[in-house]
Amino acid sequence: MLKKMGQEKKRRLLGWLFILPGAAIILLVRFYPMVSAFLLSLTSGTMNNQTFVGLQNYARLAKDSLFTTSLFNTVIFLVQIPLMLMLALVLASLLNRENLKFKGLYRTLVFIPCVTAGVSYSMVFRSMFSTTGLINQLLMSWGLIDTEIQWLADPWLARLVILLAMTWRWTGYNTIFYLSGLQSIDKSIYEAAELDGASKWKQLTDITIPMLSPIILLTVINSINGTLQLFTETKAITAYGPGNATITLSNYIFKLSFEYLPQYGYAAAISYIVFIIVAVLALIQMKVGDKR
Amino acid sequence: MNKHGSFSRSRSGNDIPSHVFLIIVSVISVFPLYYMVVSSTNTSVDVLKARLLPGTALLENLNTLVTTTEFLVGLRNSLAVAIVGTLFAVAVTSLAGYAFEIYHDKVKDFTMSFLMLSIMIPQAATLIPMYLLFAKMGLLNSVAGYVLPFVSTAFLIMLFRQNTRSFPYEIVEAGRLDGLSELGIFVRLFFPIMRPVFATAVIVSFMNIWNEYLWALVVMQSPDSKTLPVVLAGMTAGYTVDYGMMMLLATISTIPLALMFFLLQKSFTAGIAGSVKS
Structure with missing residues (x-):
């Protein structure tokens, strides 16, 4: 008995040894930078010449029009989320139909954008929407437009291209979540509803959406989180342009840190704003998740 | 009617x-x-x-791609970071996730919850301190520096921990009776039985490392250490862009991910939806 307890204790200690590398790295690359970024956000100057300035960097945000622009753009890009998620939900419920023909093929085709690397698909969209690009040529050959549309030179059209690109890339991804959720809903519920004469639409609003609500919430938070951190598309497709019309918070942080004379303290202050928004959302997610 | x-x-x-x-x-x-x-x-x-x-x-x-661009350098670097990073990530996070479940006690459960908090830390917020830290540690422009943030993520640890729950504890006990060491049980019994979970983790990890662009721009700035996304995005910088060549590189960058998708479609979708089940 005593020997057994000793062994049990030994194993628990050994367990810590198994956990140590993983935990130590997360501390180093997540928690340490988080604390460090806050301290950095209270300073001004370059690497070897930092002075403490208190909350001045945060005060400066209010007067910085480029910060306002990047915050505005980031919020604009959030608009796409409900549309994309509705599309994903419709797709998932279609793809979940028992007797749907070509189900496997449709699923593969709908999921396929998930496999493309961020920069690769950005480059494809960039050339498709360039002035002489494929989209303009198609529209002209179909007689829908007479002159080329300057997709990437107009602020709102450029934003639209980013929104289209994001929708293309992430709709299938969210469909996977919904599909896996739908598969765990008992089929007999739908059969009962069908017998009661409930329409497909009624079944969607009264059965599917309530049953999927935890997963819908997860995808909403995931998408908001991803959009708040949007970087690749707006750098690779539009290069923040035209005239910073598509710059996001992450782009601005990068620009301040690595494209100009570095302003680490100020960039860190902006990164803390992003952190606070994301943290609030994550807390909401956890709160609602607990209720499950 | x-x-x-x-x-x-x-x-x-x-x-x-x-x-x-x-x-x-x-x-x-x-x-x-x-x-x-x-x-x-x-x-x-x-x-x-x-x-x-x-x-x-x-x-x-x-031919244009190979002779006029940094394609080969990028390919070498991308493969190196993706392979090394994935191997380390799967080893480190599977061991941790396994231990959190098999040897669990109150302190370990609390530690896991604490590590989960790291999921809410946005990448942009860690960028500058990490860059400064890695510069001090001499990790800039190195495989180790690039992969370190990917080697351990709370998401992967969670994935393994959740799936360890379906691993019968009797097998662990049987392994002990057979005289296997604790690590031996993990390697010889847990790994073969849980292969699908490992496949999922490989996909998630490989995709993240292969696709990364922002961190690559920050940590791999020297010409010799560029990865494929950086080389590809840089192609539009010149006066004339060779679109055929650019599209070829975009295609090549997608091939490893597409291969994984077709070979492991089940694990792939399971991996993406993995967090749902947690």
């Missing part, structure tokens, strides 16, 4: 509007990728003319 007819059609799930909708979505999903692959076989001039048929310039594009 008509109403009843449409009712039974929709019941079988094969009504025409649904199929039309699915076909349109499928075409839109595939079209940009089709355009990318086809363009990689066309000359830049043809790409600009929006030619949508396969051409004969594939080898020419490949």
Whole structure:
């Protein structure tokens, strides 16, 4: 008995040894930078010449029009989320139909954008929407437009291209979540509803959406989180342009840190704003998740 | 009558509007990728003319890509970081996730919850301190520096921990009776039985490392250490852009991910949806 307890204790200690590398790295690359970024956000100057300035960097945000622009753009890009998620939900419920023909093929085709690397698909969209690009040529050959549309030179059209690109890339991804959720809903519920004469639409609003609500919430938070951190598309497709019309918070942080004379303290202050928004959302997610 | 007819059609799930909708979505999903692959076989001039048929310039594009760009350097670096990073990530996070479940006690459960908090830390917020820290540690422009943030993530640890719950504890006990060490049980019993979970973790990890762009820009700044996304994005910097060559590189960058997708579609979708089950 005593020997057994000793062994049990030994194993628990050994367990810590198994956990140590993983935990130590997360501390180093997540928690340490988080604390460090806050301290950095209270300073001004370059690497070897930092002075403490208190909350001045945060005060400066209010007067910085480029910060306002990047915050505005980031919020604009959030608009796409409900549309994309509705599309994903419709797709998932279609793809979940028992007797749907070509189900496997449709699923593969709908999921396929998930496999493309961020920069690769950005480059494809960039050339498709360039002035002489494929989209303009198609529209002209179909007689829908007479002159080329300057997709990437107009602020709102450029934003639209980013929104289209994001929708293309992430709709299938969210469909996977919904599909896996739908598969765990008992089929007999739908059969009962069908017998009661409930329409497909009624079944969607009264059965599917309530049953999927935890997963819908997860995808909403995931998408908001991803959009708040949007970087690749707006750098690779539009290069923040035209005239910073598509710059996001992450782009601005990068620009301040690595494209100009570095302003680490100020960039860190902006990164803390992003952190606070994301943290609030994550807390909401956890709160609602607990209720499950 | 008509109403009843449409009712039974929709019941079988094969009504025409649904199929039309699915076909349109499928075409839109595939079209940009089709355009990318086809363009990689066309000359830049043809790409600009929006030619949508396969051409004969594939080898020419490949030759331009190899001889005039940093493609080979990028490919070497991307493969190195993705392979090394994935191996370490799977080893480190599987061991941790396994231990959190098999040897769990109150302190370990608390530690896991604490590590989960790291999921809410946005990448942009860690960028500058990490860059400064890695510069001090001499990790800039190195494989180790690039992969370190990917080697341990709370998401992967969670994935392994959740799945360890379905691993019968009797097997652990049987392994002990057979005289296996604790690490031996993990390697010889847990790994072979839980192979699908490992496959999922490989996919998630490889994709993240292979696709990363922002961190690559920050940590791999020297010309010798560029990864493929950085090389690809840099191609638009010049005065004239060779679109055929660019599309070829975009295609090549997608091949490893597409291969994984087709070989492991089940694990792939399970991996993406993995967090749902947690």
